[in-house]
Amino acid sequence: MNSDTNTGTDVLVVGAGPTGLVLAIDLARRGVRTLLVEKADRLFPGSRGKGVQPRSQEVLDDLGVLPRIRAAASPYPRMLAWEGSERRHEWDMMERSEPTEQVPYADVLLIPQSRTQELLHERLVELGGGVRFGAALTGFRQSADGVEAELSTGETVRASYLVAADGGRSTVRKALGIGMTGETVDPRPMLVADVRLSAAALVDRANWHVWPEAPGGGVAMCPLPGADHFQLIVAFEDEAALVDTSVEAVRGLVAERTPLAAADVVEVLWASDFRARAAMADRFREGRVFLAGDAAHVHSPAGGQGLNTSVQDAYNLGWKLGQVVRHGAPAALLDSYEAERLPVAADVLGLSTRIHRAAAEGEDTRRGGEVQQLGLGYRDSALAVETRTGLAEDALRAGDRAPDGPYGPERLFDVFRGPHFTLLAVGTEPPALGTPTVRTARLDAYEPYGTGLFLVRPDGYVGWAGASTDGLADYLAAVGAAPVPAVAGA
Numbered sequence: 001m002n003s004d005t006n007t008g009t010d011v012l013v014v015g016a017g018p019t020g021l022v023l024a025i026d027l028a029r030r031g032v033r034t035l036l037v038e039k040a041d042r043l044f045p046g047s048r049g050k051g052v053q054p055r056s057q058e059v060l061d062d063l064g065v066l067p068r069i070r071a072a073a074s075p076y077p078r079m080l081a082w083e084g085s086e087r088r089h090e091w092d093m094m095e096r097s098e099p100t101e102q103v104p105y106a107d108v109l110l111i112p113q114s115r116t117q118e119l120l121h122e123r124l125v126e127l128g129g130g131v132r133f134g135a136a137l138t139g140f141r142q143s144a145d146g147v148e149a150e151l152s153t154g155e156t157v158r159a160s161y162l163v164a165a166d167g168g169r170s171t172v173r174k175a176l177g178i179g180m181t182g183e184t185v186d187p188r189p190m191l192v193a194d195v196r197l198s199a200a201a202l203v204d205r206a207n208w209h210v211w212p213e214a215p216g217g218g219v220a221m222c223p224l225p226g227a228d229h230f231q232l233i234v235a236f237e238d239e240a241a242l243v244d245t246s247v248e249a250v251r252g253l254v255a256e257r258t259p260l261a262a263a264d265v266v267e268v269l270w271a272s273d274f275r276a277r278a279a280m281a282d283r284f285r286e287g288r289v290f291l292a293g294d295a296a297h298v299h300s301p302a303g304g305q306g307l308n309t310s311v312q313d314a315y316n317l318g319w320k321l322g323q324v325v326r327h328g329a330p331a332a333l334l335d336s337y338e339a340e341r342l343p344v345a346a347d348v349l350g351l352s353t354r355i356h357r358a359a360a361e362g363e364d365t366r367r368g369g370e371v372q373q374l375g376l377g378y379r380d381s382a383l384a385v386e387t388r389t390g391l392a393e394d395a396l397r398a399g400d401r402a403p404d405g406p407y408g409p410e411r412l413f414d415v416f417r418g419p420h421f422t423l424l425a426v427g428t429e430p431p432a433l434g435t436p437t438v439r440t441a442r443l444d445a446y447e448p449y450g451t452g453l454f455l456v457r458p459d460g461y462v463g464w465a466g467a468s469t470d471g472l473a474d475y476l477a478a479v480g481a482a483p484v485p486a487v488a489g490a
Contacts, residue, residue: 009035010325012149012159015166016131017044018113019293019310021120023163025063026318028127030419032325035157036129039136039166043121046270047112047194047224047231049307051076055374055401056308057105058460059315062417065123066105072119073111074225080207085259090207102403102448103374104413112194112224112231113307137171142288161321162289165314168279170295176286182279182298188217189243191234193250193271194224201264203230214257221258229269243273280345284338292317297345309348312376313341319458322419327437329480340378347376377401378461385475387466388452396449398465402456403448407441415441419458421481423472427451431469437481 011027013020016038027034052060052069060066081088097106121131132151140149140162147162164172173180203209205223212218217235224231234253236243250271251262280297284290293310317337323329377400378384384399391397402424404413416422421438423430426449430440443449455464455475464475476482 007035007155007157009033009157009159010161011035011321012037012147012157012162014137014162014164014172015170015293015295016040016117016121016133017165017167017293017310018049018117018120018307019295019314020163020165021117021124021131022059022063022311023165023292023314023318024129024131025065025120025124025127026315026419027322028124028129029063030318030322030326032322034129035132035159036124037132037135037137037151039134039152041134043114043117043131045114046192046272047114047229048192048272049113049116050110050222050224050231051307052109052111052116053308054103054105054108055376056311057109058413059311061105061413062460063123065119068119068122069111069116070109072115072226073109075107076110077206077208077223080209082209082211082258083213084211085202093208101405104404104411110222110225112226112229115226116307137166140172140175140289147288160288160325163317164289164291164295165293165310166295168294168298170291172289173281173291173295176289178286178291179282180279180298181282182277185276185278187239187275189236189239189241189273189275191232191236191243191245191250191253191271191273193232193234193245194229194269195221195232195250195254195265196229196267196269197260198264198266201260202258203260211258216257219254219257245271245273247271280342284342285334290317290334290337296341297348299348309345312344315459316341319419322458323437323480327480330478333479336381336383340381340383343380344376374401383457383463383479384461385464385471387464387471391450396454396462396465398462400462402454402460402462405443405446405448407443412441415439416456416460421458421463421476421479422456424449424454424456425452426454428453428467431472435476435481438476 010033013023013034013036016036020036024034024036057066060069076094078090079093080090094108099106136152138150138152140147147159149157149162151157164170166172203221209221217237220233222231247268250268251265254260254265255262277298281291284296292313299306320333320337324331324333379397379399381399386398404411407415423438423440425442427445430442433440452465452467454462457463464472
């Protein structure tokens, strides 16, 4: 990009990790002009966030990328504990679940973060978008009308909104002066690397291999699908240890702590070190600038929550930006982003921290429904309007995830898929709506929903529910989906 050029866009997204890519995809399919910039010259190359939870699979289904993700992924392998060169016992870290009518994707998928990002980028390009690589944000200022940002390319970008998806060390968050409140989950350092092993290496690709009692700290090797790589994790018992991520150091650690030889590590493709920390930004918004993903919250990797929570930040924010920018929704709609996502992030941070500390103490850390994120919702949100009364305690309510189910030859998720709202009438007739942003659908009966009208938001949550249309017009106006239902005889 030549210097001294000016660019205008609706949304400037800083950071092309999973958060930025998902947001850019969602905005692209809504016709929102988006510039996605990334300071690096390529996508992140490591396997780091390798688990895609069931709720995130539903998000990726809606965005049109899930078939490719599933083709590139695998189920999580069974854990295999070793003592030196002796195999001891196997177990499942993840509880295995079967798909149901309401939950079509029941198990977490194993896929390297680098491959997930490649497939997201591929989808973004299909939609006419892309990533501006080698373009770092060097400064910005905002006014009541928009944001003006400077890039390392010399380019000035004028945008209506800026979204920071630039990671845990977010330059945007720091520039805004927004603090991060949290704690060190575990002061002991860890090394994570992607390695290629020789064919003669002792370990196979059928298991996730662990040496929990290795001298100096435990070791784990997880086979990654789609290649002959393993994700290597090495823990250090010494809090003061200085972690060397060089190729020779990684090979030496494998030889010291496992029965593999240094020569069995044929290649080290990527390596990094970290200390597990849990922290959350004091707020997720400052005027026209939003924080999403690791820029807003950082997690221990235990439980596989970080990438998934980040993806859902983007999914929550995307439709709201789309409604404001493209459909004239009140700007106050954007206030609901922080109101909805901050409490969720706080809960997920607590879950990740508990799992990490339990594992460090040698406790059973078998993971079930609590990590799948299917039960997360927004019942306390201003956007959750429940007008029915006398509901059973376990009834579906406004703010809950809208379940899947049969819909003629299709499924409800097929009806919901896309950037629109869906008004689902169950056991009643849907009203005529004069807006292209809301589609209607009808079921004679479906027990998971009960009876009534259910307005499903573009992100798959029930926004409004009622026995009649009373209050629906006001809700549609608040989310930029007017005009209102036609009045009989008008």
